[in-house]
Amino acid sequence: MKVHYHSYDAVIVGAGGAGLRAAIEVAGKVKTAVITKLYPTRSHTGAAQGGMCAALANVEEDYWEWHAFDTVKGSDYLGDQDAIDIMCREAIDAVIDLEHFGMAFSRTPEGRIDQRRFGGHTRNHGEAPVRRSCYAADRTGHMILQTLYQQCVAREVNFFNEFQVFDIIFDESDGERRVSGVVAYELATGDIHVFATKGVLFATGGFGKMFKISSNAHTLTGDGPGLLFRKNIPMEDLEFYQFHPTGIYGFGILLSEAARGEGGILRNVHGERFMERVAPTVKDLAPRDMVARAIHAEIREGRGAGPDKDYVYLDLTHLPPEQIDAKLPDITDFARTYLGIEPKQQPIPIQPTAHYAMGGIPTNVEGEVIGDSNGTIIRGLYAAGECACVSVHGANRLGTNSLLDIVVFGKRGGHSMANYVSQTDHIDLRRGVEQDVLDRISAIKSATGGNKVSDIRTELQLTMTDNASVVRTAESLDAAITTINRLKEEYNNIHIDDKGEVFNYDLVEAMELGHLLDLAEAFVIGAQARKESRGAHWRDDYPTRDDANWMKHTLAYRDADGQVRLEYKDVISGRYEPMERKY
Amino acid sequence: MTMDKSPQIDSHEKEVKVTLRIKRYNPEVDTRPRFQVYEVMLKPGDRVLDALHAVKWKLDGTLSFRRSCAHGVCGSDAMVINGENKLACVNLIRNVGTDLTIEPIRGLPVIKDLVVDMEPFFAQYRSVLPYLIANDDPGYKERLQSQDDRERYDDTTKCILCACCTTSCPVYWANDEYVGPAAIVNAHRFIFDSRDQAASERLDILNQKSGVWRCRTSFNCTEACPRGISVTKTIEEVKRAILYDRV
Numbered sequence: 001m002k003v004h005y006h007s008y009d010a011v012i013v014g015a016g017g018a019g020l021r022a023a024i025e026v027a028g029k030v031k032t033a034v035i036t037k038l039y040p041t042r043s044h045t046g047a048a049q050g051g052m053c054a055a056l057a058n059v060e061e062d063y064w065e066w067h068a069f070d071t072v073k074g075s076d077y078l079g080d081q082d083a084i085d086i087m088c089r090e091a092i093d094a095v096i097d098l099e100h101f102g103m104a105f106s107r108t109p110e111g112r113i114d115q116r117r118f119g120g121h122t123r124n125h126g127e128a129p130v131r132r133s134c135y136a137a138d139r140t141g142h143m144i145l146q147t148l149y150q151q152c153v154a155r156e157v158n159f160f161n162e163f164q165v166f167d168i169i170f171d172e173s174d175g176e177r178r179v180s181g182v183v184a185y186e187l188a189t190g191d192i193h194v195f196a197t198k199g200v201l202f203a204t205g206g207f208g209k210m211f212k213i214s215s216n217a218h219t220l221t222g223d224g225p226g227l228l229f230r231k232n233i234p235m236e237d238l239e240f241y242q243f244h245p246t247g248i249y250g251f252g253i254l255l256s257e258a259a260r261g262e263g264g265i266l267r268n269v270h271g272e273r274f275m276e277r278v279a280p281t282v283k284d285l286a287p288r289d290m291v292a293r294a295i296h297a298e299i300r301e302g303r304g305a306g307p308d309k310d311y312v313y314l315d316l317t318h319l320p321p322e323q324i325d326a327k328l329p330d331i332t333d334f335a336r337t338y339l340g341i342e343p344k345q346q347p348i349p350i351q352p353t354a355h356y357a358m359g360g361i362p363t364n365v366e367g368e369v370i371g372d373s374n375g376t377i378i379r380g381l382y383a384a385g386e387c388a389c390v391s392v393h394g395a396n397r398l399g400t401n402s403l404l405d406i407v408v409f410g411k412r413g414g415h416s417m418a419n420y421v422s423q424t425d426h427i428d429l430r431r432g433v434e435q436d437v438l439d440r441i442s443a444i445k446s447a448t449g450g451n452k453v454s455d456i457r458t459e460l461q462l463t464m465t466d467n468a469s470v471v472r473t474a475e476s477l478d479a480a481i482t483t484i485n486r487l488k489e490e491y492n493n494i495h496i497d498d499k500g501e502v503f504n505y506d507l508v509e510a511m512e513l514g515h516l517l518d519l520a521e522a523f524v525i526g527a528q529a530r531k532e533s534r535g536a537h538w539r540d541d542y543p544t545r546d547d548a549n550w551m552k553h554t555l556a557y558r559d560a561d562g563q564v565r566l567e568y569k570d571v572i573s574g575r576y577e578p579m580e581r582k583y
Numbered sequence: 584m585t586m587d588k589s590p591q592i593d594s595h596e597k598e599v600k601v602t603l604r605i606k607r608y609n610p611e612v613d614t615r616p617r618f619q620v621y622e623v624m625l626k627p628g629d630r631v632l633d634a635l636h637a638v639k640w641k642l643d644g645t646l647s648f649r650r651s652c653a654h655g656v657c658g659s660d661a662m663v664i665n666g667e668n669k670l671a672c673v674n675l676i677r678n679v680g681t682d683l684t685i686e687p688i689r690g691l692p693v694i695k696d697l698v699v700d701m702e703p704f705f706a707q708y709r710s711v712l713p714y715l716i717a718n719d720d721p722g723y724k725e726r727l728q729s730q731d732d733r734e735r736y737d738d739t740t741k742c743i744l745c746a747c748c749t750t751s752c753p754v755y756w757a758n759d760e761y762v763g764p765a766a767i768v769n770a771h772r773f774i775f776d777s778r779d780q781a782a783s784e785r786l787d788i789l790n791q792k793s794g795v796w797r798c799r800t801s802f803n804c805t806e807a808c809p810r811g812i813s814v815t816k817t818i819e820e821v822k823r824a825i826l827y828d829r830v
């Protein structure tokens with residue numbers, strides 16, 4: 001195993017929508033490397049389907065302030081309103097930028113960018129659903145990812161493809177923590193690459209592989225948050241994790257909310273449109289946390305379908321077949337491929353699926369990482385996209401607001417990193433900064449323990465899906481933490497089969513599991529402490545929102561002794577006062 | 584709605600024995616590729632990708648293959664499954680059978696097991712200027728594009744760069760200078776986009792000896808494309824655009 005050294009002004013870790021948008025901003029201004037464990041076009045942004053909201057008002061009256069109101073309300077008043085204002089205002093330019101970059105949006109008859117309805121997005125503060133989501137059929141994320149990658153090709157951005165970052169290096173020589181480098185592992189050779197750099201922006205995406213039923217890719221293992229957490233960077237609001245109502249039964253593959261935006265209806269085993277009972281105004285287009293809970297309740301109360309009565313239906317059979325082919329081609333294909341059913345004639349069996357991390361690396365609106373509850377900025381460290389928590393999504397993200405988040409805050413993060421590094425000097429890297437990674441690799445390769453990485457991961461996924469998902473209680477969370485603690489012990493006693501250097505995914509999966517375990521632990525501890533129900537965090541034993549005690553963000557730290565410690569910080573308030581969330 | 588036609592999905596489907604013959608090559612020990620046989624139990628509704636995971640996670644962790652999304656949108660897991668280029672994650676055991684021979688895609692250098700070197704493929708992609716080139720300044724507004732103009736290039740926007748097409752092309756196997764169908768698809772994406780102004784530059788590139796004229800219209804690529812893109816038709820349209828100087 002060889003060690004190589006590189007020097008850059010700025011490094012971006014991750015090449016999904018957030019990383020690529022940042023790269024477009026940084027490359028050309030300062031010497032930049034983009035390090036990504038997947039080829040950029042393999043990133044999970046490409047899986048996003050439904051759309052990206054912006055109040056363009058191309059098809060009906062709309063204002064960014066309405067979008068901001070919906071986002072605040074959708075967040076169950078845990079979103080920071082300064083950040084939400086910025087996101088919703090800059091959304092309009094972000095969409096126009098993408099169009100100028102060549103994005104193949106679906107168009108109106110007049111040739112403008114078309115817009116459609118999406119859950120939780122309303123006109124005039126909740127009156128009725130509004131057409132706000134800009135889209136490209138049901139492959140909006142694919143088009144965004146391709147477009148951003150194309151622009152990076154045009155700009156000759158310097159990619160290190162299939163390089164996996166394993167560590168970050170801080171310098172504390174002047175008494176203040178500052179980024180000085182990252183250590184990456186080259187999958188094709190097993191070589192180690194040390195990148196000396198003045199700035200690092202993490203854009204590593206989510207960690208949905210913590211759950212058994214998930215819409216997330218196998219590679220979404222929370223590497224960025226995980227490795228920063230170990231370096232004493234706190235994680236914000238991890239307990240707020242979104243379960244999307246409509247995952248394909250048994251697979252978890254997503255069927256976009258666009259299906260309901262186009263008129264699809266949820267039905268229980270009796271054919272009843274149960275969302276009419278739960279959210280009389282917006283019905284099937286209520287926010288995801290509410291719909292996921294409603295499905296959970298149908299199943300719990302015996303109105304689920306199938307031999308185990310454990311799913312409900314997404315019904316598209318009443319939609320014109322041409323509309324399905326034009327607007328929902330991919331997701332209807334998924335139903336055909338994986339369940340062998342024809343959505344034009346049969347309703348699709350669905351169940352909630354683990355989907356999106358509202359929490360993550362705490363940042364401000366410039367993408368700078370905040371290291372504590374006093375707002376201390378870590379110099380040179382940035383984060384954007386799903387791995388970051390700005391927080392624009394609070395306790396529950398609205399559909400289409402993540403594609404928006406990644407382009408708006410990817411751009412902002414890139415911009416502020418470029419500014420910072422062009423005014424800062426390089427710090428000399430200490431010799432041997434890669435030693436910790438080398439030690440961990442050789443420890444895993446030489447370990448002879450009895451446990452298998454895949455067994456531990458499977459058990460983690462099961463306990464998280466059973467005990468820490470749509471509905472939680474003190475007992476279920478206790479069960480989860482007991483299992484996680486045991487699994488962490490077992491993780492210290494593993495072995496892997498592959499001892500080689502070349503494309504050793506056995507080793508990589510072992511590294512990734514470490515992050516999933518650490519983040520799951522902090523997630524559950526945060527959920528245990530939060531004795532209220534807000535957004536995606538629903539406690540059956542505390543079924544109301546408690547603004548007096550809990551309108552605050554969780555910050556979880558991993559202390560030197562390995563224990564998780566919680567702190568809290570205030571929500572940034574604004575124009576919209578908390579009120580009851582009814583739809 | 585009547586619930587008569589509602590599908591019942593059986594989560595207790597019985598497992599069946601699946602035999603995988605996998606072409607393996609580890610550059611650190613093997614001098615040449617070899618086949619290794621594994622048997623795993625799976626449900627008929629499981630994916631070929633699940634079969635590979637069952638091997639890797641239960642029997643032999645040294646097996647290497649790429650994968651990410653697991654539902655046919657990222658393009659990571661193109662491989663030769665019973666002789667045909669396919670994505671492992673969109674093919675169910677029920678449809679491909681319980682006797683599987685799995686090999687790496689052909690025409691790109693094998694690095695380890697099912698992992699091939701994708702760099703030549705992406706270099707060919709980059710060579711066709713695969714990005715919008717438009718020099719007018721649209722100001723702070725979107726460019727307009729009619730629904731018909733948008734539809735004109737819709738098919739080729741679906742490409743996920745999986746390489747199933749290019750690595751099923753006999754011409755590409757014989758001569759890796761040929762840019763290959765995937766690169767042509769991605770050139771077509773912009774040549775026929777009404778907003779783009781560099782069609783003639785791309786057509787010049789594809790008119791060279793490594794370009795479209797190498798294609799022998801054998802349709803392998805079209806059959807292989809998991810996104811259902813009419814790849815050969817796309818190539819024909821580019822040829823016609825070169826001949827008649829018209830897009």
Ligand SMILES: Cc1cc2nc3c(=O)[nH]c(=O)nc-3n(C[C@H](O)[C@H](O)[C@H](O)COP(=O)(O)OP(=O)(O)OC[C@H]3O[C@@H](n4cnc5c(N)ncnc54)[C@H](O)[C@@H]3O)c2cc1C
Nearest residue numbers: 014015016018037038045050051165205385386400402403
């Ligand atoms: C099926 C699905 C549908 C969705 N639909 C929508 C939608 O319609 N609208 C919407 O707004 N949102 C949607 N979302 C959410 C949204 O798509 C994601 O939150 C968003 O795309 C995440 O982008 P990202 O750039 O943060 O991360 P990703 O696109 O996941 O990219 C992560 C990147 O990090 C890299 N990486 C990770 N770890 C490392 C490491 N250790 N070293 C180096 N590189 C690393 C990877 O290679 C990858 O390039 C959807 C999500 C899913 C799963």
Ligand code: SF4
Nearest residue numbers: 752798799801802804
């Ligand atoms: S049609 Fe052309 S590009 Fe496609 S496989 Fe045949 S020769 Fe190759």
Ligand code: SF4
Nearest residue numbers: 742743745746748808
């Ligand atoms: S054209 Fe089809 S087969 Fe070829 S790379 Fe694109 S998606 Fe894959």
Ligand code: FES
Nearest residue numbers: 651653657658672
């Ligand atoms: S794993 Fe993404 S296409 Fe198969």
